[in-house]
Amino acid sequence: MRDKDGTIVIIGAGASGLACMNELVKTNKYNIIVLEQSNKAARKILASGNGRCNVSNLNMDIKYYNHQDPLIEKLIKEFDVVNFFKQLSLKLRYEKNLVYPYSLSSLSVKNVLMKNMDNVSYIDNCEVLAIKKAKTYEIITTNGHYQADKIVIATGSPASHLSGQNNLKMLEKMHISMIPFTPSLVQxxxxxxxxxxxxxxxxxxxxxxxxxxxxxxxxxxxxxxxxxxxxxxxxxxxxxxxxxxxxxxxxxxxxxxxxxxxxxxxxxxxxxxxxxxxxxxxxxxxxxxxxxxxxxMSIEKAQVCHGGVSLKEVDENLQLKKYPGIYVCGEALDVDGDCGGYNLHFAFASGVHVAKSIKK
Ligand SMILES: Cc1cc2nc3c(=O)[nH]c(=O)nc-3n(C[C@H](O)[C@H](O)[C@H](O)COP(=O)(O)OP(=O)(O)OC[C@H]3O[C@@H](n4cnc5c(N)ncnc54)[C@H](O)[C@@H]3O)c2cc1C
The missing domain is CATH 2.40.30 (Elongation Factor Tu (Ef-tu); domain 3)
Structure with a gap:
């Protein structure tokens, strides 16, 4: 594929990866490739909130997350979830502080997040196994090799049976500090x-x-x-x-x-x-x-995981300090929150933040 302003590969078609993709496609500047290990995108979005998808919470505060980190605080507070979905033409509704799609159906959330898919190359059944740094980055997958100028790691955590089990395997040989995944929000x-x-x-x-x-x-x-x-x-x-x-x-x-x-x-x-x-x-x-x-109960029963890429490894753009051009967002980062929309809010906020950092 011929570069425009470069090729960006987003790994993972979940909440954070799709939010990132939607922000990136606003400028027609990049070739965007989305690689997804399963045969279906947005599986956790569909399962969220018992199928109603509690996308955010009006009472947004860093105390509901595992790290009282100033960057994470800025990011969750600055992200305007209503405007984000308004731009995608999805109306939201509120039940006390909980924010849902007006339809109360998680399928509506998935559908609006996927409607720009025609403007990107989407490849499913494609698990990323490793990343190699050459002149650009080489991505090794179960479905061939890809070249990328920039990479967004949006692979989530192994929580629930709806996730991949090799969410951060690609970073294993890259000397990135990772907190082991353990179940959170679990029975x-x-x-x-x-x-x-x-x-x-x-x-x-x-x-x-x-x-x-x-x-x-x-x-x-x-x-x-x-x-x-x-x-x-x-x-x-x-x-x-x-x-x-x-x-x-x-x-x-x-x-x-x-x-x-x-x-x-x-x-x-x-x-x-x-x-x-x-x-x-x-x-x-x-x-x-x-x-x-x-x-x-085990990770497969959990809604969310503790653990992921240590916040020490990323700069204010959520870019790996050791690998400029590789960004991490969503649950792949060591950030998790309470029930009540905090995890999806962070996934969307961090995905959009990464896209804006790339566009800068
Ligand atoms: C049952 C359930 C209910 C929930 N309800 C809510 C709720 O109501 N509100 C809320 O805020 N949160 C809820 N959550 C949590 C929320 O869904 C997640 O925190 C959020 O989806 C995380 O987004 P993400 O983009 O980081 O990861 P995901 O949405 O999991 O996306 C990651 C994607 O990357 C893919 N992937 C993984 N590894 C690879 C690889 N090596 N190569 C290629 N692709 C890969 C995965 O298949 C997946 O599609 C719920 C979770 C569950 C399981």
Whole structure:
């Protein structure tokens, strides 16, 4: 392919790669190639928010991410998600602070992100295995070799079964510092387990302790499973587990109910009969249920991962300091956030940031 202002290869057709591509195609200056390992683009976008795609959060703050890094803070705050999707002709709607496509369908998000695909070369079933620096960059894939003046690594993390498993393999021999991927926003295995309550959802406060010290608490939905606990509350707390020695969860399923009221109504007045049965059998007080956390579920079950390319390796353009012309965005970077649109927001923001840096 003959160069215009050069060839840019974007590796990964997910949220960050597609956001980057859409910003780059605005100027007709580059040959753009998008390489995708699977046979489908945007698979995590489709799965996001239970198919509704929670694209962002109005309450945007660096405290909802794993690094209190000034560059990441600037990037997430400067990115205007409404305008980004307005330019792609997608109207958004709000449910409290959560931002969704107006259609409440993740397919709408995928479709608008893909509508400029005709202006680029898109190659799927093409897994990138290695990058070699020559005069330009050479990209070695399962589907041949590609030359690039600039490369955007937008390969995400191995979280969930919807991802590739070799997200950063291409960097392995390039002496780039990478934090190993571990599951975040993931269900937990507990002791005890209430198998009979599998699938039962309750609302309450979940408190995470380590060595009897309160680490964090969350209010919201908790789900019993046959291995332990799930639900947004529990997934949020799973983000803190990595460095804890002896974590336990304490649930209060009646946080706003006085003792007298509880005595008046009894368990039957508040809970599903399956829950009543188990709680009675085991003499459980719903205001104080303790679970030892044995482990998290595996990366394939997680929504997001901790880990990725260390922020120390990139400059303010998210360009690798050791390899000018190679940029990293989205979950491939060691940045992850809470549930509630923070991860997609960062994926879009960082993808657009990289594209703007390239255009500069
Ligand atoms: C079930 C589920 C629900 C979620 N819900 C939400 C939500 O509601 N809100 C929210 O903010 N976040 C949500 N997330 C997280 C969010 O989807 C991700 O953080 C986001 O998609 C990451 O974007 P990305 O571009 O970094 O990676 P991805 O979207 O994963 O894209 C990476 C792409 O690169 C490809 N790839 C990987 N390795 C290679 C390789 N070697 N060569 C070529 N291609 C490669 C992958 O196949 C993939 O298409 C959810 C995640 C899951 C799994």
């Amino acid at each position: 937990v295995k507990t002791k005890p387990v209430f198998k009979a309550l599998k699938g039962q959802r309750v609302k309450g406060i979940a408190m995470l302790y380590d060595q009897n010290q309160l680490i964090e608490k969350q209010t919201g939905e908790i789900m019993f499973t046959d291995y332990g606990l799930s639900g947004i509350c529990v997934m949020q707390l799973s983000r803190y587990l990595e460095h804890l020695k002896n974590p336990k969860l304490v649930l209060n399923l009646l946080p706003d109910i006085e003792k007298e009221e509880f005595q008046h109504y009894g368990l039957e007045g508040f809970f599903h009969e399956k829950i009543v049965q188990v709680f009675k059998e085991k003499n459980i007080d719903p205001r104080c249920l303790e679970f030892k956390i044995i482990d998290t």
